[in-house]
Amino acid sequence: MSPVIKTPELPPVVAGTAGHVDHGKTSLVKLLTGCDTDRLKEEKERGMSINLGFAPCLLPGNRVVGIIDVPGHIDFIRNMVAGAASIDILILVIAADDGIMPQTSEHMQIIKLLRSPRLMVALTKTDLVDAPALEAVKSEIADFLKEHGYGDSPIIPVSNITFDGIDQIRSALDGMVSSVMRETDTRAFRMNIERVFSVKGFGTVVSGIPLSGKISIGDEVELLPSGKRTSVKSIQNYKHNTDNTYASVCSAINLKDIPAEEISRGMTIATPGYFRPAKFAAVELMNISKDFPIKNNTEFKFHAGTSEVSAKVSLFGKSSIEPGATAAVRLKFNEEVSIASGDRFVLRRLSPSTTIGGGVVISSSGTSIKINSEDRIYTSMEFARNNNFFEAEVLCGVNYLLEHAEAVRLSGLMPQAAEMLLKEKVSSGFLAVLNGGHYLVLARRGELSDRIRKGLEIFHKNQKQLSGMDTETFCSTFDIKAANFARIIEIFISETDSEIKIINGKVALKSFAPAASSRIMQLKDKLLALIEKSGINCVAHGTILETGAITEQELKSVIKMLVDEKLIVVIGNHIISMRTFEDCRKKIADIIARKGLLEVGDFREATGASRNMSVALLEKFDGLGFTKRLPKGRVLLKGK
Template sequence: MIVGTAGHIDHGKTSLVRALTGVDTDRLKEEKARGISIDLGFAYVPTPDGGVLGFVDVPGHERFVHTMVAGASGIDLVLLVVAGDDGVMPQTREHLAIVDLLGIRTGIVALTKSDMVPPERRAEATAEIAAALAGTGLADAPIVPVSSVTGEGIEALRAQLFDAARAFGRREAGDKKFRLAVDRSFTLAGTGTVVTGTVLSGRVTVGDRVTVSPSGLSARVRSIHAQNRPAGEGVAGDRCALNLAGDQISKEAIRRGDMVLDPTLHAPADRIDVTLRLLPGEAKPPTQWMPVRLHHASAEVGARIVLLGDAPPAPGREGRVQLVLETPIAAAAGDRFVLRDVSASRTIGGGRFLDLRGPARKRRTPERVAQLDALALDDPGAALAALLARPPAHVELTGFARDHALADDALARLVETLGIVRIADKDLLIGLAAPTWEALTRDVVARLDAFHADNPDLPGVGLERLRLQIEPRLPAPAFRSVLQGLARAGAAVLDGAWVRRPGHAVRLSEAEELIWQRIAPTLGGAERFKPPRVRDLAGLFAIDEVLVRRVLRLTARTGRVDEVAHDHYFLRGTVAEMVTIARDLADQPSGVFTAAQFRDRLDNGRKVAIQILEFFDRHGVTLRRGDLRRMNKHRLDLFGSLPAGDAQAGEAAGAEPDATAADADQHGRESSPVGRPDFKSGRGREPVSGGFDSHSLPPSIRSAR
């Protein structure tokens, strides 16, 4: 158990700790010279049951309240020290308010200097203390008269501390990942960089890899001292000294306020939604964008208050605000904090972190208020269940576990207990309640059936268009995973850019197929890079131009051809071949090529070559700057297979290959990457369902959210 002192300056905190432990916690030369504590001091005493009681001695001067807050964060029991002659003083009240704001509910009051006051003054001071404690978490704390000079009451106080330690036991470490709030960083000869602090959650063992946050430095734990003893591990509630090794690790690189933590928890926060309780003594409520000093664990940073409610919290009341930080901090949802004014002259209030990823916009919508209501629940399981029942009805489980510092097995238990359906895509893990999942899959199937009924001649609905119609609206990668699951279950088919029901297919009529068989050979062969246009084909075969255009549009939907320019169709295999040619041209040190080089390789006219390149530009295959173009490696597979090297890289990255249309040729990765129902055909002349706008770039489904 960790015991922290609190109280007014010169009330005997350090002397009392020395009487209890035999250790003088004033270690600095200035502290010795001035006779007051300036920085945190630490001492330890063994308990009868073989454990160790750790003491954190804090300064009492009003100038060092920020140091007091750093020491008070993470303690299990507060030892409030009040001198019998002075009684309750200003820093007594401020320290007591800070302890209450930090949620510390276990404490003992030491009435020091009892040998210097008569019995009636003891009684008077005791009454003052009881009045000050009323309404706080320490209202029932015992008051023990002591004297560090005569030894009166020291054994009784020590016995009470040992009893409290036995009753407290140990913090549970299993459900949380490791976090240690750094309060000191120094170098020991022959050892290296050492950091000390209180383990806020989880456990750490020798050899573990850790991250220093918010800086992001990586380190390895070489050795551990827990509760002032060499140890193989440190667990929640221990005072620990960690010997760290790693590139850039030094005492200057790590400072008070940093957090040493499990690498998966490293995600500094700079916009945090919180519950704020204003102290009753405040003259007025906080105002919009009011500057404050935020104290969290051992960190202190500047922040601004953004009001989230219709009215700011009144003095003595609680409300929700957003804290916009000047610099990011490492934190966890549920952590306690304290706010002080920018002049460091008074404590304003404090509370609890709700959401480490507060939004910059739409902070006060009904949906956001409902989410904060859920996040305000103390138990992570209850908070997760409540979030799943509120819009947007899905939770990013990896982020939730990280921000609550949950261990992997703890998250797995929550998922099992709550019956959460998980949707995985690479690093993204989305969770939905089972009823929400069932409604979502039913909705997908129903919308596909309705779309096919209304559009029998279309191969399917665009994936992004379908995603925007379905509630809850999932991130694009997660929605693709849902569709892949439905495809495995036989309820849907992913056909390149389309989603359709099994059994649905666009087919040419017998007459249209005959027309296609006649005109297809003229699109290939030696003249494949400059095929005839629709009007030329109609004249060549004496077929109505409207009918030729319809046949080519239908074959475009099946992935056989692409409309590169208005009424100018190229075989899909030819388009893939032209992508390869452009890639070869760009495969030089400069990585770029010109339209003239491309024209010469195709042995084509400049006008057609430019139209082809503009087609590639629109669909992101090439990236143009002036007269130069380079290839976009992320879009090389849009019209054909990836080169071997890129395909292997995609497999190594765990990429999911897209399904290929049943009637697409061997080069077609998608049945029609540009033929989407939500785009127009040609140059905007007429909207045709299933066509595309030659001046528009289809949105990337990967980047959609």
């Protein structure tokens, strides 16, 4: 890597050329930068750019802006896509002796799909045409620019032979660099790898344009999709050594202890733990073709950054996307690809190889996004359009309940910034805080509400005599941690249109009434009150029947209901409330923690139970696997 000469100012702005093959893009870049971006032998022999060329252009005030020389030949459109995704200022190169050509139009379409850059036209080879012809081609270009929404862009005649117009190009570029207002992507560091090579004495070097974040010498990085980790040995921007690099600045990064053979173009390096390779993505797709509808299950070539994979389209609520229309779709890739919310992409037909459309990635969560989630996907699309990537990812994610670590990952932000974002989303009502560092995505609570309603309908159908679903069953049925039960119930009951209610700690639909008769329900409430009042002095079946207030069959029905609802525990011929039973469990644990062993006398003293009742209760706990009887007393089983 080259020694330091003088460190320039590096605005986070990228310029690039585009245009038809042999219109003079590389020669123009060489005049502006002094660099020949045709670095490959094949490029020299063919007289065209195949891969992207990066060159630094020195502007007034010791500012340097990178210029990408994008290949123009139709065979290398995929490389053009990789460059166009980073361009803030486009220098559209058109030869005066040719005018608008096929790749001129396709490049313009791709640029518009990937970015909305500032634009100027470099009208090259002006030395090859006379004045009338020059005016005619300028008029043709002006109409072309107006058609594509760039009617105010300057058209600057230039000659790569006489150098006329070069200063005007540089001056226009300087002005555009100062006026570019790109919103900085503050997410964790990520860079698509454009080139990988080995430098003697340094080792493996990867180059590209970082998409987000900042990285410094010594930082750990992750290679995607392989997941291998390495660290940064040194960094250069335009041959200047630096301690760190950041988004939108052409960078060469020297990696530690990893051979170049394990890295390839199309891979990504990133801050570890944030970005995951995806097999599925939700995207906003615009059909730019003139007469080709994009139909369900059609396969295309997907280009994003330096990646190129096959992708099959699944439509949300549509049978096709007509020419000129835009819609949200799900893409399924034939192999994992490293993308993130907000990334721009292009789709090309397999045959003939033409650009059919493109757009922006809404979510790259790596999970299968259901096609019936149409409303949610279009809401996510609006968030992604406005660079609200966290909301877009969360709404498209697999779950409406988020663990804290996953929420931080989906934010893409470093820990301190992520915490600030999460607090903001709680304050705004997008998230609700649960226990244990969990969140409920309030914008998706309807999904959980629907699931609870359907689950309760099935439960009530199968358990007609029960008043509702107990906490344990509720949490296991709906994948909710027990610590979050009370908070989630509070959220749903507080809603004006809530369909659920709580009866004796049980969850039920408001519209549900137990199938038992009113007499059975009254007997149930009275018996439960009696059992709870009796405490450790358990009530016996016979004692209850002796009152004459209940028949034996009624007692059996009521006991079954109370057991099913986990309100009581039956021990032989005696009945104890679940509350008293759990209190006994706690006292057993406390005694064993203090003394190491539990004897019957210890239990009797702690609870006030009779000897017979104490023995029965302790044998019940043995049977449940909570305790184990040894010759000298009882111990807790491992893990209890």
